[in-house]
Amino acid sequence: MIHEESFEGIGLSSNVYVLKSLEGYYIFDASGHPDLLSFLLSAGIDKDRILGVFLTHGHYDHVTGLVSLLGANIKAFINQKDRSLLESCIGPREVSDISEGIPLLEKIGLKAIPTPGHTPGSTCYYSEREHLLISGDTVFADGYFGRTDLAGGSDSDMKASLKYLSALKVKSLLPGHGNYILDGGSKAISLALSNANYLL
Numbered sequence: 049m050i051h052e053e054s055f056e057g058i059g060l061s062s063n064v065y066v067l068k069s070l071e072g073y074y075i076f077d078a079s080g081h082p083d084l085l086s087f088l089l090s091a092g093i094d095k096d097r098i099l100g101v102f103l104t105h106g107h108y109d110h111v112t113g114l115v116s117l118l119g120a121n122i123k124a125f126i127n128q129k130d131r132s133l134l135e136s137c138i139g140p141r142e143v144s145d146i147s148e149g150i151p152l153l154e155k156i157g158l159k160a161i162p163t164p165g166h167t168p169g170s171t172c173y174y175s176e177r178e179h180l181l182i183s184g185d186t187v188f189a190d191g192y193f194g195r196t197d198l199a200g201g202s203d204s205d206m207k208a209s210l211k212y213l214s215a216l217k218v219k220s221l222l223p224g225h226g227n228y229i230l231d232g233g234s235k236a237i238s239l240a241l242s243n244a245n246y247l248l
């Protein structure tokens with residue numbers, strides 16, 4: 049279930065999604081705000097019930113808020129391929145590889161899917177049961193895809209990642225920026241794939 053207190057990113061900040069399970073909260077992306085923790089607390093989220101923060105990639109507008117969460121002993125996970133990117137933004141930090149977060153993700157039926165292209169370690173999170181995709185900066189609700197011209201970006205990887213995602217059944221598409229949609233996610237992904245094939 050998407051918690052009602054997910055945060056829409058403002059300016060150079062990513063969206064932050066909060067999924068609530070019986071056991072606690074899952075946070076996806078950490079925004080560009082250094083004190084994300086205060087936002088979460090003011091939304092009534094008990095920090096002791098946050099099970100982990102799962103990053104879609106290592107860009108500063110998605111990881112800067114991690115500093116406040118790590119300070120509260122909350123575990124965070126990122127694909128190792130984006131570790132140097134993350135460290136170039138917030139310095140060396142105790143962040144685990146996404147493989148260590150898989151048991152936690154499985155508890156709520158989520159899979160981590162490597163989707164390089166925007167960055168080498170870009171990762172999407174997918175629920176087959178709920179047809180929900182947290183897509184980071186790989187694909188957006190308007191049918192566009194993330195930049196591939198930044199360090200570590202790859203046109204061919206982006207096209208392959210979008211092709212892979214387009215084979216999934218997606219209703220809810222929760223991207224790293226802009227609007228999310230609760231219906232028609234697969235349509236947006238197919239459009240992004242054809243846009244990428246045309247533009248890249």
Ligand SMILES: [Zn+2]
Nearest residue numbers: 105107166185
């Ligand atoms: Zn990014």
